Amino acid sequence: MAVTIRDVAEQAGVSIATASRVLTGSKNVSADLVARVDESARELGYRHNAVARALRRGCTNTVGMIVPEIGNPFFPAIVEAVERRLQTTGRDLLLCDSQQDPAIEHSRVMALVDRQVDGLIIVPVSATESHTAMEKAVGHTPIVQIDRYVEEFAADWVGVDDELGISQTVEHVASLGARTMAMVSATLDSSAALRRHAGFEKALTRLGLPLDGPRLLGTFRAEWGRVAACQLLESGSLPDAIICGNDEIAVGLLGELRRNQIRVPQDVLVTGFDDIRFAEMTDPPLTTVRQPHEQLASEALRLLDARIAQHDLPVQRISVAPSLVVRQSTEGHA
């Protein structure tokens, strides 16, 4: 068996209570005993048992996180930022993948609740179907939504302003002379897809541009971008610009266009969303909307910690303005 605080206490010739005081850095111990206990702990190679401590303290120093799909490069970027920030406060991350499935998501939420996580950071799969999971969670643990949110549900959220982000791309391509635009994005299940789509429509309206361009909605994956490109090509006429719902879609779409000798940006402008790691390495490099991961992570944790400290805080939604990153997929003059 591993060495326990009892062993340390014995070896140091003090009570368990004193050993505990020393080991947790309490002030009320004489310097003499502090030295003896520390010495014994070192000698025995004592490591505190976080499980026992958690049971006693009622706090695990663990934060749960649930993302729809770890493989989608946008999420690891967020996870990485969250994890780093947690490390600085001595907490660890219990990570779950909901596999884009509200049922799995629900079960993961409950698993994390059972584990007594101090709080939960979640990217809800669906704007509607994630409702029950959220409902369940919110009764048990502090929770903050990041990136996506559940509609009509009062829980903290932090993310970029999706509408604004898409507006920026639309205005940008419009300023380059584009009049007809297609949107290739995901079906309107998630708040991200919903808001980006809304932003697209609103921007077109505001700019007085034609609203009858194609709206191809599938998934947030490259494969869908490829398929959507085929559909656009088969339709006979390309729009001036294709606004993609995220970078993955854009990457797949760019590949298919290239395969069909369509030149970007000469024949059509293309934009993405997220600014994933590879967005600057596509051919041509992709104009996109940058999500400030570090800032999102830090705001999410700030919100979470505030709610951990005080459960009945008013709900906050923090939307961060994203920034347009212009690259060659919309600018021929490299």
Next chain:
Amino acid sequence: MAVTIRDVAEQAGVSIATASRVLTGSKNVSADLVARVDESARELGYRHNAVARALRRGCTNTVGMIVPEIGNPFFPAIVEAVERRLQTTGRDLLLCDSQQDPAIEHSRVMALVDRQVDGLIIVPVSATESHTAMEKAVGHTPIVQIDRYVEEFAADWVGVDDELGISQTVEHVASLGARTMAMVSATLDSSAALRRHAGFEKALTRLGLPLDGPRLLGTFRAEWGRVAACQLLESGSLPDAIICGNDEIAVGLLGELRRNQIRVPQDVLVTGFDDIRFAEMTDPPLTTVRQPHEQLASEALRLLDARIAQHDLPVQRISVAPSLVVRQSTEGHA
């Protein structure tokens, strides 16, 4: 406070022990009481406390995982596979990012040990400097290395045969007529870099090809691929083929070559390693070595579970043969 097993027992009018038996699915309870306890638990919305259970059982149903950098797309792929497989056994994943730093890695290992993870899956940062962290871990918890391993250290490992993988790429480009080859990879800190480099040298030797081509060693990142491409271009003459240590490097390198009007595969052949999600969407699509994530994850967990069941098992190293995926970066005839 949350509802405990005591509340359930009271409400059902049985002892805590009986409630526990029902809730853990023990057979030795009368159908009558099973029904009553289940009913009460449902009514009260009882959720077992995993922390208390873990303390009592001495097993947390948690597996720790440490990767060098979550942002590198190869690792999320592995994490995803591991996490999915864990879910099927009711366990959760405590994920840490060692930020390519052996010191951080060491501290993460200890944090996970303190948390009483049932086992640890680690991609060691360095073939040499991760030694102390591994040493520490191995005394406390079952551990298996995945992808990379620490030299001269007796701990289970599962990964692809890096040498074989690179051999395959070298033989492949050789069969296409390439004689001079450059390698662009990471410095030989990690076993992956080491073995891939060794595989490269051996293959050249075996094939009787010139051994004096450039060896550019930096990091496993796209930016390094870009820089290395510049260096190759500045050197005046390109080799017939460039063998990259991973796909990220290849992606960066392809971008820089394109920027300099170098045609791939006509002017130079390029290969990668890992078959990350975007390898098939680069321009041109990248010939690479596929790592079977699911299989690696499943073997790693098999090894880990075996060691959890019996600590003193002989150490195993399982190397899986990777498969070459040929795409246009080595085949002009699209």
Next chain:
DNA sequence: TTGAAAGCGCTAACAC
């Protein structure tokens, strides 16, 4: 300042 002891919620002997 120090120690004794209660108890976090649960499971598993051990009795009946």
Next chain:
DNA sequence: GTGTTAGCGCTTTCAA
């Protein structure tokens, strides 16, 4: 089949 009880390792009253 069911209940009583001891403790998992730790922190934190409460007394001294």
